[in-house]
Amino acid sequence: LFFFTEKKKRSKKRKEFAFHLYYAAMHHPKITQETFLHRFLSTKIPRRGEQAAAAAVTLPFSHLKLGRKVSGDSPPAVRKDESNMALDGAYLHAVRQELLPLLDSRIEKIHQPTREELLVAFRGRTGGAKVLFSCAADRARVHLTQVTVENPKAPPMFCMLLRKRLGNGKLLAIRQDGLERVLYFDFSCVNELGDIVQLTLAIEIMGRYSNLILIDETGKVIDSMKRVDATMSSKRLVLPGLPYEMPPRDERLNFLQAAPEQMLAVLSTKTGELSKALLQTFEGVSPVLVREWAYYTGKGQPCRAESLTDDQKDRLCYTIGRTREILEQGEAVYTIVSTREGQPKDFSFLPLHQYGTLMVTKVMPSACALLDEFFASRDHMARLKQRANDLFHLLLHATERIQRRIVSQSEELEACGEKDTDRRKADLISANLYRLHKGDTQAVLEDFYEPDCPTVHIALDARLTPPQNAQKYYQAYKKACTAEKILTEQIAKGREELTYLDSVLDALSRAETENDLEQLRAELAEQGYLRLLRRKGKPPKSLPPMEFTASDGTRILVGRNNRQNDQLTLKTANKNDIWLHTQNIPGSHVILETGGREPSQQVLEEAAQLAAYHSKARDSAQVPVDYCAVRYVKKPAGAKPGMVIFTNQHTLYVKPEQR
Secondary structure (H helix, E strand, C coil): CCCCCCHHHCCHHHHHHHHHHHHHHHCCCCCCHHHHHHHHHCCCCCHHHHHHHHHHHCCCHHHCCCCCCCCCCCCCCCCHHHCCCCCCHHHHHHHHHHHHHHCCCEEEEEECCCCCEEEEEEEECCEEEEEEEECCCCCCEEEEECCCCCCCCCCCHHHHHHHHHHCCCEEEEEECCCCCCEEEEEEEEECCCCCEEEEEEEEECCHHHCEEEEECCCCEEEEECCCECCCCCCCCCECCCCECCCCCCCCCECCCCCCHHHHHHHHCCCCCEHHHHHHHHECCCCHHHHHHHHHHHCCCCCCEHHHCCHHHHHHHHHHHHHHHHHHHHCCCCEEEEECCCCCEEEEECCCCCCCCCCCEEEEECCHHHHHHHHHHHHHHHHHHHHHCHHHHHHHHHHHHHHHHHHHHHHHHHHHHHHHHHHHHHHHHHHHCHHHCCCCCCEEEEECCCCCCCCEEEEECCCCCCHHHHHHHHHHHHHHHHHHHHHHHHHHHHHHHHHHHHHHHHHHHHCCCCHHHHHHHHHHHHHCCCCCCCCCCCCCCCCCCCEEEECCCCCEEEECCCHHHHHHHHHHHCCCCCEEEEECCCCECCEEECCCCCCCCHHHHHHHHHHHHHCECCCCCCCEEEEEEEHHHEECCCCCCCCCCEECCCEEEEECCCCC
């Protein structure tokens, strides 16, 4: 909306609305970035506008500030109530307590799996442990982790810098200023000259402004995971060589230290909903925590800060005091709240009662274990999406290019429909050569192709003789016939190519490991869409097909990508096995091994459910799935990977499931 508008008509309001719309689309549960870009770029618009829009919509929203430049000018002061994340200063206090046993341990390994994540392995007398530092806008945190992640083949520059400066460093202290969402890890390290120096690694957890900063013994920034220059902030710069400044801090109370009278005195100056007033009063508290306090204060009923009764004030002081005791005495109950579908919603170090029976709660053994569990699935998908971003752009741009070409060719093909008119004109001129002369600009002749022989006017070239004019129309007719034949073939090939790219995009959206991405890159390089860089060592070995077991013990195999689909269907499967695939929808090939026996209807439906689940129609309610014996599946010569033809098929309508 903004980038397709003429420059003189652009306005702050239009830009703000466009970014709000993009943000809403990106966070809608049924809209993914791939589908959004696919629909957005498939619209027929000027090429220059498409390039600008593609560059704009692929920027992470965390770098966009409404009403500012697209370069991502962030506000200098970070308000703590901007983020709705449950990892507040109080929870970070509990995480710090669990990290304290790592003191006197030494750094063993440092890895940077993604642009915004760092994994540090410690080794001490009691054993080893891994600490995850994340600066992602929606997943910023620090905690012990048990999750194994795939590391890039070449470490990023920031990772190599940390290895050089912090390698084998000894952890001296872990500090937190009050309940600020910042932890400082102090290390004793050896520099290039052999001198012992103290370096500090600061993790700032502030939503989209989260950062990981390495600071030297003089308080200057060595480097950071996210550099903040003058174009991004005019108040607080984070650049190598500049003095480190703490994030801006509001004057708010620390509920671990403040007396009840002091808390009530400050709260009495606030108005509005109690939970929002508490958020403005105390530092280091999250919306979920203050909502729990307000829920207890009002006994489940909404309260306002300016109209609290004496009983409600007593209940508020009691629940805040109880929270303080839980943190100080280590009596926290680490709780995850999820929807009934299993989607994690919130977490806290207290039992959460504000959701009633609408949510399902799960208690975890520790603060770090809770964070590991809560962010595990979304971390995995975020890492894959980040690494697959180049492939998504490649496929979307290729799809856009082919769609434009098909539209242009279809218009040309439509113009070829006038070819019979040129032939009729040539025939009429040839039949009336005796009536025409060189120099005529128009021929008025009777059309003997029509029953009533109407008079027609045919344009002539005055420079040509009548036979030459007839030959000119014959040549135009032959040219249109040739163009019609070639364009029909080209449009069919283009649509076939679109189907293939759609299948690759579907496989990419279902990729689960780095190996899956490498196989897709190899496939695209083989088809000429991508140029692979030469890498040292052997290429990654492809994973076997996904394997499932039906209710009666029958084995079901599911292909991971187009090349594996071909291998599975045309070489691995027995001719008597059952082949399944979604009807006219991109998806995986599924093989139901029969062992020469006739499968039951239930087993066929289970295999069909897997075929529907591993397809583009995964989120649909009813999906048609074709199935037939493998002997009836053939691959045409020259067909793209994964493309087959089949006969003697039957169709089942199932709901996608993976059991």
